[in-house]
Amino acid sequence: MTGKERVYTAFSGSPTDKTVWVPFAGVHAGKLKGYSADEVLSNVDYLVSSLVEANNLYDPDGQPVVFDLQIEAETLGCKLLWSDKTPPTVVSHPLAENAADAESFEVPTHIPGPTEGRIPLCTEAMRRMKAAVGERTALYGLITGPMTLASHLRGTELFMDLILQPEKAHELLAYCLEVAKAVAGYYVQAGMDVIAVVDPMVSQISPDHFEEFLSPVFTQLFDHIRSLKALSSFFVCGNATRNIESMCKTRPNGISVDENVDLVAAKRITDRYGIVMGGNLPLTTIMLMGNQADNAKAALDLIEKAGEKWFILSPGCDMPYDTPPENVIAVAQAAHNPDLARSIVQAAGDKANDTFDIPVDIPDYAHRAVPLVEVFTLDSASCAACTYMMASANDMKQLFGDAIDVVEYKYTIRENVARCRKVGVKNLPSIYIDGELAWSSIIPTREEFIAAIQKAIAAH
C-alpha cells in the first residue's frame, strides 16, 4: 500500500497493512531546511522544499501542506504579528473595535477570493506538493473552523456574544461558515485529498453551546466538503472530551485530538460512528523534550491501545518548531517498522543491565590513510530517513571513490548498539566524519557534504 492508499483505507474502516502515520509538520518543516517560521509560511519555494524534506525524512502516509490558522483572518483584515518559531498571531479584531460599545458590530459579507492574502501561496504549494508527492502521500488542506475564525474577528467578546446576543453570534458564525466553504473549495481544486477543519475554540465551550451554535454550522461544512468529493477531518486542540459525540454527529470522516483527550475512550465513541480517530502524541513532554526511545515507546503504546482500524497516528497538534527530527523519525518507525522501534526502546532500557556490553573497536581516525564517514542508522532498508541519509553518503562515495571510506552501522545489529553507546551516538540516523558528529537526523545538502569531506581529506 502507498501511504495515500493507507489513509483512504483507514477512512473506509478497513484494517491497514501498517499503522497510518500523519505527522503535523508545519513550521517545524521549515526548521529542517533552516527556514524560520515566518519565512516558511510566506515563501512558496521555501515552504515546498521544506515539506518535501519532511516527506523524505518522516515517511508520512498523509501530510498537511500549510498549518496556519491565520490565513483566512488575514484576508479579512486581522493584523498579524509574525514570529520566527511559531505561526503568526492575530493581534487585531476588526469586529471588536467599537470603543463606545463593545457589543456592537456589523457582520461582514465579503468572502475571500482565491487570489487574496496568502491563499494563492497555499494553493500553489498544494499544486506543487500534489505533483511532487501526491501519488504516494495523501495531502491535507487545513482551513480555520468557523468558531476560531469568528474569535479572530471578534476577539474574546465572541464568548460573551453567545450568551448576551445569540442571534448576532449565529449570524457571525454563518458568515464564517461561508468563508470556510469557499476556502475548502479552493484547496480541493488545488488537489487536496483531505480537508481538515481546525477549530481549537470548540474545546472552550459547553456541549449546550456547541449544539446550539456549532452543530448546524459544522454539519453544513462537512456536507459541503463531501459534495466536493474530498475527505474531511475535524481537528480540535484542548480538552474536547465532552464535545466528542456532538462533533461526531456533524459527520466528519475523521476527528483529531490532542493529549488533553483520552484517545482510547474517545475512540469508543468515534468507532460507533464510523469515524477515524487521529492523535495524540504529547507535543512538549515527549516530542519536544523526550528522546528517541521515549518517542518510540509513546507511539508504540498508543498504537497498541488504539487498535487496527479507524486510527491515524499523529502528534497532538502542530509540532513545535524545535522538535528534534530524530524523535519524529522514531515515531515513524513505530508506525511503519514497529520491530525496529521496539529495538530502540529495548536498547535504551537495557542500559542499566548492559546486555549490549560487547567489545567494539573504535578506528584510529587520525592515522587512517583516508577519512572515514560512518553512518549510524536504524536500518537503511526500512527507515525512510535512514535510506535518505545512506543514499547521500553513498553519493559521496561515488563522487570521491577511494579518497574516502563509507560504512553503515545498523542499529539492528547488536554490535552496532554497543558501538553507538561507546561512540556516544545520541540520535539515529547520524553521520560522523572521522569520529566527529557531522549531522544528526538532518540530511546535509550535497554541497555541505562535499565541503565537509574535502576538509577532512585536507586534514589527513
Add this chain to the structure above:
Amino acid sequence: MSILDDISLSLQMGKLKETKEGVQLALDQGHSANEVLNALMAGMSIIGDKFKVNEIFVPEVLIAARAMNGGMSVLKPYLVSQGVKTKGKIVIGTVKGDLHDIGKNLVKMMIEGRGIEVVDLGSDVPPERFIQAAQDEHASVICCSALLTTTMVEMKNVVQKAESAGIRNAVKIMIGGAPVTDAYRKAIGADLYAPDAASAAETVAALFPAA
C-alpha cells in the same frame, strides 16, 4: 434570600445590571463594603469551582467576571473610604513572545475574586519587566502564562532573572498555560504550577494567610 445572596447569584448568572444594582442597594441598606465584597467573592468562588470541574466554560466565566467588575466599580469608592485592604498583591503576565491572554485574564479574575490585588502586565512581557514590577509593587508572587511550546521557555528566564536580581527568595513564581506541566515547573525551578484558573486562585490564596 438576603441582598448579599442576591448579589452573589446575579454575579454567577452574569447579570451585570442586577449585580451593580444589588451592590448599591446593599450599601444603602447599611452593609459594610467588606460584606458586599465578600458577597461578590463568594459568587466568583462558585464560578471558579464550576469552571474547574467543567460544569461551566469560558463564556459563562467571562460574563460572571463582567458582572464582578461592574459590581466592583460601584463598590470601589466605599472600599477606599472604609479602608478595606486587599489581602496581598501579585504580578501576572503572558511571557515574552506570547500574545495569548484569555487564560491569563481568567486567572487574574479568579485571583481578584479572592480579594488579592493583581498587577496585570499584559502579554509579551520580558523577564526583566516581571522582576521590575514585582519589586516596584512589592508583590509576593509572579505568575507567568504561556500558550506556546516556543514561548514557555521564557519562564525559565524569569526564574533566572529573579535569582540574578536577588529577589528569588522573596517571591514565589507560579507558571501555567496549555503546554505547561508540573514536570516543567520542576525542571525550571519555579515554585508553583496550576492547571486551570480556579486552581491558580486557590494556590495563590493559600499563600496569603488572611485570604
